[in-house]
Amino acid sequence: MGYDTAVLDHIFWQALTGPHACYASGSGGARRYVDGFSPIIAFADPARPDFDGLRDVCKAGEHFYCDSWQGPAPEGWQIELESSMFRxxxxxxxxxxxxxxxxxxxxxxxxxxxxxxxxxxxxxxxxxxxxxxxxxxxxxxxxxxxxxxxxxxxxxxxxxxxxxxxxxxxxxxxxxxxxxxxxxxxxxxxxxxxxxxxxxxxxxxxxxxxxxxxxxxxxxxxxxxxxxxx
The missing domain is CATH 3.40.630.30 (Gcn5-related N-acetyltransferase (GNAT))
Structure with missing residues (x-):
């Protein structure tokens, strides 16, 4: 068994733009699983999240999980819970x-x-x-x-x-x-x-x-x- 640690470090983005791209929507540096799948979003660079890439694929009232991003919520979004998890x-x-x-x-x-x-x-x-x-x-x-x-x-x-x-x-x-x-x-x-x-x-x-x-x-x-x- 072998894997690239850079892939594991950004596994949500790697999945949504790789094997699960057919289940994803979004543009630029942002992706989400389409409605019906796990409500997860990911950014190519969590330090500079591209919320504009989600503008046309997320609607008011939807809730999502997001890994690694720690900045303030932009207009139109609200942070409802913050915790941490082990990978x-x-x-x-x-x-x-x-x-x-x-x-x-x-x-x-x-x-x-x-x-x-x-x-x-x-x-x-x-x-x-x-x-x-x-x-x-x-x-x-x-x-x-x-x-x-x-x-x-x-x-x-x-x-x-x-x-x-x-x-x-x-x-x-x-x-x-x-x-x-x-x-x-x-x-x-x-x-x-x-x-x-x-x-x-x-x-x-x-x-x-x-x-x-x-x-x-x-x-x-x-x-x-x-x-x-x-």
């Missing part, structure tokens, strides 16, 4: 076996259940079409989706594990770690380096360290709202 890279061995053989691939027919589970568990920005961004796997009981995990950002040699959720009634059974290891194995075997994001105050950060991830960097994350169409 973590897998540093362990490839799992020997499929640890979640009971999981099935999630498809469009499962999207409403996946969105409902994400809204309940709040793993991060998630939309009805997010499961189209990569492989998503789910575990069902009696027809109900009780756990899932999948892939979101991707760029050369890198693939993100994201959307990790377990229904409150199914917690404590090791379903989320099993799904993560399933994805780890699949990604490593195809030559990708797995990585993920976790909020700085989320206790699961320590679990990821024990699993074999390492902290790559801590970065600012903001939730922005478009307050007016300019």
């Amino acid at each position: 973590m890279v897998w540093a362990g061995a490839c799992p020997d076996t499929d640890t979640a053989p009971q999981a099935i691939p999630l498809t469009a027919e499962h999207a409403p259940q996946a969105l409902a589970l994400a809204q309940l568990c709040k793993p991060g920005p998630f939309g009805l079409r997010t499961i189209e961004l990569g492989e998503y796997w789910g575990i069902f009981e009696d027809g109900q989706l009780i756990a899932m995990a999948g892939e979101r950002l991707r760029a050369a040699g890198l693939c993100e594990i994201s959307g990790v959720c377990t229904h409150p009634t199914a917690q404590g059974r090791g379903l989320a770690p099993a799904l993560i290891r399933k994805l780890l194995r699949r990604q490593i075997l195809r030559g990708d380096t797995p990585f993920l994001h976790v909020m700085h105050d989320n206790p699961v950060h320590q679990r990821y360290l024990r699993m074999g991830f390492r902290d790559y960097r801590q970065t600012v994350v903001r939730v922005l709202a478009r307050t007016a169409d300019l």
Whole structure:
């Protein structure tokens, strides 16, 4: 496995202008996932964010997550939340076996259940079409989706594990770690380096360290709202 640290440093921009360009809109030095996918925006240069590139593709009332940018909000935008998250890279061995053989691939027919589970568990920005961004796997009981995990950002040699959720009634059974290891194995075997994001105050950060991830960097994350169409 190998990857360019310059790509990982700007992974949101690299994904939105690379493998996920077909799911993106915007111009100049700004991109967003189109409506229905994860509500994320990225800038080519977070130190000089090109909000003009979003003028025609973001409407009043929309909310977005943004990584690394720390400046003041321009006219027509409002910062609703500021925190930080860890970007973590897998540093362990490839799992020997499929640890979640009971999981099935999630498809469009499962999207409403996946969105409902994400809204309940709040793993991060998630939309009805997010499961189209990569492989998503789910575990069902009696027809109900009780756990899932999948892939979101991707760029050369890198693939993100994201959307990790377990229904409150199914917690404590090791379903989320099993799904993560399933994805780890699949990604490593195809030559990708797995990585993920976790909020700085989320206790699961320590679990990821024990699993074999390492902290790559801590970065600012903001939730922005478009307050007016300019």
